[in-house]
Structure formats: C-alpha cells, structure tokens
Amino acid sequence: MAKNLFENKKPESVDKQLDTLEAIRQRKEEIISQETETIKNIRAGFQETVVMFIDMVDSTKFKTANIETPEKWILRVRQFSEIVKEYITECGGRVVKYIGDELMAVFPRASKINDAINLLNRIKDLQRDLSEITGEPTTIKIALDFGQVYFLEYDGHNEPDPQGTPIDRCARIAKYCRTGTALTSFELVKNSDNPRLWSLIGEAELKGIGTTRIYQFGEGTIEIKETTEIPTTELTALKDKVNKQQSEIESITLNLKDAETINGELAQKLKDAGEKISEDLILNLDDSEDNECEHNWDNIKSKISALKKMIYDCPAPQYEFGRFLFLHMRDEYWEYNSYTGDTFDTSIEANLLRVSSEKYYELDISNRRNKKAIELMDEIEFDLKKFESECRESDDKDLFDYSLKSPEFWSKYVGISVTR
Structure with missing residues (x-):
C-alpha cells in the first residue's frame, strides 16, 4: 500500500510548473482576445x-x-x-x-x-x-x-x-x-x-x-520643381570621377603644348641645317585655342541662361529683381533710393529685399534665392574676366565690357534693362 502511495505522488516542482504553464496559456488567450477587440476598435x-x-x-x-x-x-x-x-x-x-x-x-x-x-x-x-x-x-x-x-x-x-x-x-x-x-x-x-x-x-x-x-x-502661382537627391556615397564617387576626368584633360592639354614647343624647336634646327620642312609637319595649336575659347564662351552662355531662369522664375517682377542683382554687382546700394515712391512690395513679400541701416533697399543676402544668384554671378564675372583677357578679339563689335557690371551686357546677353 505504501508503495502505491509513493508511486502516485508527483513532485511539488512539477505541479508548480504545470500551474505556471496553465497561467501562461490563460494569459495568452486574454491577450489575443484583447488584441482582437483592440483591432476592431481601431478600425472602427x-x-x-x-x-x-x-x-x-x-x-x-x-x-x-x-x-x-x-x-x-x-x-x-x-x-x-x-x-x-x-x-x-x-x-x-x-x-x-x-x-x-x-x-x-x-x-x-x-x-x-x-x-x-x-x-x-x-x-x-x-x-x-x-x-x-x-x-x-x-x-x-x-x-x-x-x-x-x-x-x-x-x-x-x-x-x-x-x-x-x-x-x-x-x-x-x-x-x-x-x-x-x-x-x-x-x-x-x-x-x-x-x-x-x-x-x-x-x-x-x-x-x-x-x-x-x-x-x-485660388490662382496657381507656385511651380512644383522636383530635385533628385543623390546619396552621399554616389555623390562622392561622381565628384571623384569628374575630378579625374578634369585632371586627364589638363594632362592632355599640357602634353599638346609641350609637343608644340618641341616640334617648333626641331623644325627650326632642321631649317637652320638647310632642310626643307613641310608646313604639314609643323604642329599648330591655334585651332585648338580657338576651340577652347568657343568652349569657354558656350560655358558662360550656359551660366547666363541659368541666371536668366532664376530671374524669370522669381515671384517679383523680372526687371526689378534683375536691377537689384545688377546694383549688387556694382556695390551701388544708394541707387535703390533713386526709385522715388517705389516700395517693391512684391520683392519684400518674397523676402528678396531688406531695408538697410541707412534706410535704403538692398538684397537680403540671407535669402536662398539671392545667395544662389550671387554665387552664380560671381562665377560668371570670373569667367568673363578670363574670356576678356584671353579670347576676346580686338575687332569685337560690342563696344562695352563683358561684365555683369555693364548695363549694356545685361541688356544684350541677359535680356533685361537694368537702367532707367
């Protein structure tokens, strides 16, 4: 009899484990029920x-x-x-x-x-x-x-x-x-x-x-412009590729100039020795220089087109914004006061202008549009100075400086009259 009692008795630790498992099962059912009710309530x-x-x-x-x-x-x-x-x-x-x-x-x-x-x-x-x-x-x-x-x-x-x-x-x-x-x-x-x-x-x-x-x-005055975001890693790789190509181009240009110098020296020595040299054998890079000038001018025109687009996309009147940019290049801020009676409300509402401590209107250089325009104009002005000194012909029909400080240049190449 004692033996049977001993065999039917389970250790207390087993009972506790079974109780725990049962409690977990019940809690799981409660959670599922609550989640089902919660889902119904959320959807409703x-x-x-x-x-x-x-x-x-x-x-x-x-x-x-x-x-x-x-x-x-x-x-x-x-x-x-x-x-x-x-x-x-x-x-x-x-x-x-x-x-x-x-x-x-x-x-x-x-x-x-x-x-x-x-x-x-x-x-x-x-x-x-x-x-x-x-x-x-x-x-x-x-x-x-x-x-x-x-x-x-x-x-x-x-x-x-x-x-x-x-x-x-x-x-x-x-x-x-x-x-x-x-x-x-x-x-x-x-x-x-x-x-x-x-x-x-x-x-x-x-x-x-x-x-x-x-x-x-109301009336549609905003233009949606999408910009493509390039991941930083791709942008870095792209910059490296461009820099490498630029370096290769510069290397080729230097080699051509060296070749022209060496070729000229050899040709002169042969002439001094009494040899006849065919002109076809003498390198002449003048054509390549002309092509480089054309390329530089095309690059300048492309930047001018970008500047024109910024001006024409501006919420303020085009001539008004163009004149502000022109006067900024000339550092003639006092000229803003020469517009007696003008308040430039549209430009102020667009945050393009501010009133200086001297009480005249000037470009708000903290404005993102203005910043981009000024940076672009500085690039164009730098390129124009280089083009003026290296490429501009003496018989050029334009009787004005190639500069964004020149009102005639604005009128002809930017298409905006900046004077009154």
Whole structure:
C-alpha cells in the first residue's frame, strides 16, 4: 500500500510548473482576445477628417536677429499660436499640436472641408491681425489634407494625436508651400463642394507616399520643381570621377603644348641645317585655342541662361529683381533710393529685399534665392574676366565690357534693362 502511495505522488516542482504553464496559456488567450477587440476598435475609430498645418514664415531668421533679446521671438510665437487658434476655433476646427512656430489643427465636423476653406478665405485677415498684434510683419503658409484619420490616445496627454496617411501626406506637401499660400492633395479637392476653388500646380514624388498631384487654393502661382537627391556615397564617387576626368584633360592639354614647343624647336634646327620642312609637319595649336575659347564662351552662355531662369522664375517682377542683382554687382546700394515712391512690395513679400541701416533697399543676402544668384554671378564675372583677357578679339563689335557690371551686357546677353 505504501508503495502505491509513493508511486502516485508527483513532485511539488512539477505541479508548480504545470500551474505556471496553465497561467501562461490563460494569459495568452486574454491577450489575443484583447488584441482582437483592440483591432476592431481601431478600425472602427478612423474618422474622415481635414488636417491642417499652419507655419509662421521666416521665424528662424527672426529668432537669429533677436538672439540677444529672446523675449521678443518667444512672445511673438505665443501671440502667433493664440491668434491662429482663435481663427481655427471660429471656423469649427481645433488645435491638436504645437510644434514650435507651427501648429497642427483638425476640422472634424460634417462640414469639415467647408470649415477649412472658410479659414483659407481669411488668410489675408489672419496675416494682418498677426502683424498688428506682434508688431512685426508676419506671414503664414498652410498645408491641408483630407482622409481617414485615427486619433491615438497617450497616457498623460489631454489631446489625442492624429495618425494616418493624410497627416503624412500633408507634412510632405508643406515643403512646397510659399508665403500666403495653401496647398493640398487631390483627395481633398475631389471631396470638395467646389473643386474650381483649387488650381493644379503639378505632381511631386512624396517620400513614402508616391506620386501626388498638388493643388493651390485660388490662382496657381507656385511651380512644383522636383530635385533628385543623390546619396552621399554616389555623390562622392561622381565628384571623384569628374575630378579625374578634369585632371586627364589638363594632362592632355599640357602634353599638346609641350609637343608644340618641341616640334617648333626641331623644325627650326632642321631649317637652320638647310632642310626643307613641310608646313604639314609643323604642329599648330591655334585651332585648338580657338576651340577652347568657343568652349569657354558656350560655358558662360550656359551660366547666363541659368541666371536668366532664376530671374524669370522669381515671384517679383523680372526687371526689378534683375536691377537689384545688377546694383549688387556694382556695390551701388544708394541707387535703390533713386526709385522715388517705389516700395517693391512684391520683392519684400518674397523676402528678396531688406531695408538697410541707412534706410535704403538692398538684397537680403540671407535669402536662398539671392545667395544662389550671387554665387552664380560671381562665377560668371570670373569667367568673363578670363574670356576678356584671353579670347576676346580686338575687332569685337560690342563696344562695352563683358561684365555683369555693364548695363549694356545685361541688356544684350541677359535680356533685361537694368537702367532707367
């Protein structure tokens, strides 16, 4: 009998292990059940929503300019956030996130798209109020989109965080916005009561999204320009290849010049010895020099074409921007004041100009467009000086200097009159 009792008794450690395994099994079933319920709730929780990003233009520049008085830009950001929030609330939306000098809002009502459009119709009023209250010229740009959005709740956060493709797409579209404009995708336009309020301005390849048609509210004034990003490793390899080719070209040029010198010396020695030398046997690199001059001039013209494109793509009047660039090259900033009564509002709104400490207009050299234009003009001016000294014929019909400091050169080769 004692033997049977001993055989049926299991060690306590085995019982504990079985209990643990049973508890794990039950917990696993609970988790699966909870996940199934969570998935159902998530899928049911998506809502058709308009999402909007509103960004204060050039706030970083303002911060930099007031680095010694941080209270100015901090107060300006706070005033911006409060005023924009009031406008959004009045139009039926609500702010869900503040991101520095940008805020994110949603319009969840049934009239969501019309609510958002009501705000877009008040952009000028909003910019005017912001400028009056902050005491500084303040402009905004807006990106918005429409679609299924999930409001994800986090512990410790009062406002749920919107998630979904419309938010990602809207954030990508925002980089194409310009001062005082609003951009969106086809998703919002096709669901709008009046699609004619929008102008198609092009297509863009949005990262993680794909090719997307982009629309501007009102008249289309923005041109979508795609740039190809080259990975750093490929860019480095490409630069090395170009440098190697340039080195080979320079080596060939030096060898040709050496050959011409040696050939000339040998030919002279043979002539001195009384030998007749055929002219065909004497190297003459004059033709190659002519070709080099032609190549240099073609290169200059190509850069001038690039400069013209920058001027013609500028949001300000072409003659106006061209004249500012011309006067910059001549260091004649005082000439800006000779335009009595002109305020250059368009150029100022495009951040191309600033008022100097001497109270005259001048190019804002911190502007990216201006920087590129000035760098390109410096290149052209360097090439023109070299061409002037090495290649320009004495009987050239042009009676002016080949220089971006010459108004005649601008008129003939850039196609812009820079004098009045």
